[in-house]
Amino acid sequence: MKVGPEMMDPQLRRRGQMGRLLSGRSEAALRRGHRLLRLIRPAMSLRKPGDLRVRQEFVERGDGTRLRLLVYGPREHRSGVAGLLWLHSGGYAFGCPEQDVATYRRLIARSGAIVVAPDYRLSPEAPYPAALEDCYLALKWLRDNATQLGVRTDQLAVGGESGGGGLTAALTLYARDRGEVSIAFQMPIYPMIDDRAITESARDNDAPVWDSVTNASAWRLYLGSRHGTGDVPAYAAPARATEFAGLPPAFTYVGDLEPFRDETIAYVENLRSAGVPVEFEIYPGCWHGFDQVAPKAEVSVRARRARDAWFARAVREYFAAQPG
Numbered sequence: 001m002k003v004g005p006e007m008m009d010p011q012l013r014r015r016g017q018m019g020r021l022l023s024g025r026s027e028a029a030l031r032r033g034h035r036l037l038r039l040i041r042p043a044m045s046l047r048k049p050g051d052l053r054v055r056q057e058f059v060e061r062g063d064g065t066r067l068r069l070l071v072y073g074p075r076e077h078r079s080g081v082a083g084l085l086w087l088h089s090g091g092y093a094f095g096c097p098e099q100d101v102a103t104y105r106r107l108i109a110r111s112g113a114i115v116v117a118p119d120y121r122l123s124p125e126a127p128y129p130a131a132l133e134d135c136y137l138a139l140k141w142l143r144d145n146a147t148q149l150g151v152r153t154d155q156l157a158v159g160g161e162s163g164g165g166g167l168t169a170a171l172t173l174y175a176r177d178r179g180e181v182s183i184a185f186q187m188p189i190y191p192m193i194d195d196r197a198i199t200e201s202a203r204d205n206d207a208p209v210w211d212s213v214t215n216a217s218a219w220r221l222y223l224g225s226r227h228g229t230g231d232v233p234a235y236a237a238p239a240r241a242t243e244f245a246g247l248p249p250a251f252t253y254v255g256d257l258e259p260f261r262d263e264t265i266a267y268v269e270n271l272r273s274a275g276v277p278v279e280f281e282i283y284p285g286c287w288h289g290f291d292q293v294a295p296k297a298e299v300s301v302r303a304r305r306a307r308d309a310w311f312a313r314a315v316r317e318y319f320a321a322q323p324g
Contacts, residue, residue, distance in 0.1 A: 001200060003207040003257050009285030011297035019208030019293055027217045034094045034124040044098040051075065052105060059141050067134050068119040069141065070097045071149070072104045074112055082113040082184070082315045083142050083151035087135055087160030087167045089289070091192060091210070091218035092123045095163070106304065110312040114149045116142045120167070127224035128236045135171050136178075143181050143322065154319045155184045157248075159311075162210070162260075162289065163218075165191030165252070169238035169267065176246050182320035183248045187307065190254040190288060191264060194239035195219040195232060199262030207257045210288035215259050239263045244274035249318050251279045251310040253303055255286025279310050 008016045025033070048054060053073045058066040084107060088095040097117030104115045120134035139158070146153045160168045165188035175181045197203060197216060205212040220227045223236060234241035250271055254264040261282070268280045283290070283299050291300040 001203065001205045001207075001257075001259075003205065003287065007257060007285060008287065009283075009290075009297065009299050011299065012286060012290055012294050015294040015297075016208040016287055019287065020206075022209050023206065023211040023214060025214040025217055027221055030091070030093045030214070030217055030221060031124045034122060037094045037096070041096050041098075044096060047098065047101075049101050049105065052101075052108065053077075057141070059137055061134075061137065067137055069138055070117045070119070072101075072108065072115040072117065073149075074108055077150060078112045079150040080152055081150055082111055082155040082157055083146055083149065084113050084115045085135070085139050085142055085156070085158045085171075086115050086117045087120065087158070087164035087171075088117065089160065089162035089164045089292075090122070091214070092128075092131060092163040092166070092222040093218050094122060094124075106308050107311055110308050111315045113315065114151050123218070123221040123224075128222055128226065131167060131222075132170055132174060132235055135167050136174060139171065139175065139181055139183075152319075154182070154321045155315070156181065156320070157185045157187070157314070157318075158183055159187030159189070160191075161189040161292070163192045165189045166193045166238065169193050170235050172247050173238055173241055174235050179323055182322050184320040185249045185251075185314045185318040186247070187251045187311065188267075189252055189307070190258065190260050191238070191252065191267065192218070192260060193237060193267060194260075194263040195223060195227070195237040196239075197259075199266075201261035202259045202263065205257075205259040207259070207287040209293060210259060212259055239267060241270070244270045244276060247271060247274070247276050248320065249277040249314065251307065251314070253281040253283060253306065255288060255290050256282050256284050257286060258288035260288065279306075281306060 118138035
């Protein structure tokens with residue numbers, strides 16, 4: 001799908017042209033970006049949001065290494081609130097939990113929720129299933145520490161954008177099948193869920209920020225030796241799932257110009273066919289990550305307001321008791 005400036009929302013065109021500098025990235029370029037972001041992460045960790053409580057926790061993995069978690073909440077401690085596991089974006093290849101403080105702030109303001117953000121392992125250093133294993137470990141930590149955090153055990157939710165949206169979809173499948181943790185609702189925003197590039201929107205897409213070339217490179221890094229084989233499970237690429245019954249209610253949106261458009265539509269249709277409540281919006285003239293790259297654009301403001309309103313409603317309506 002070829003994307004020209006005339007196809008973009010007028011308020012996204014300038015940022016879109018700048019965003020083309022980020023497109024067409026090879027695996028080597030993604031690895032370089034990963035290394036660069038590792039260098040600036042210490043500076044990001046020093047920025048503490050004064051209007052939120054934040055603390056750092058560590059959870060031991062099975063191999064003796066530790067997973068870092070950041071726990072955000074309102075300044076005044078509350079009880080009986082939702083617990084949101086938020087999985088950062090970055091195409092599975094880069095990113096860190098500190099990057100989404102603005103999102104935490106908005107969702108916490110609407111609900112008083114506690115947000116747990118894991119610093120999951122990234123594909124240049126550890127391909128699938130490392131990130132999913134980390135996210136599941138973080139989910140179990142949230143369940144086990146819910147009472148101490150003031151979180152309702154029957155209202156654990158998961159959300160994320162892009163690669164974090166893909167992990168959200170994967171984690172809900174994984175948790176459903178393991179039967180150890182119940183998830184009340186999910187927010188996989190413009191999720192990265194299909195490695196096959198078989199849809200119209202994913203083929204030859206040259207949109208800004210995230211195009212077909214970058215997408216293919218990121219999937220090769222994430223899947224490692226599984227890429228291009230028949231050994232790609234739905235927990236790695238949730239678009240490959242065949243059974244959607246029993247998954248939690250969902251909210252998502254996607255731009256109509258980005259590679260993930262069609263796979264998101266298919267995911268939503270599969271959820272609805274399985275009887276799962278879904279709220280979904282397609283935003284015309286929008287490329288991947290438009291709401292992050294151009295946050296002041298009117299369409300970005302509408303998208304965030306829709307997400308925040310749904311989250312506030314989900315906190316009132318959706319609950320899932322823990323097994324046993």
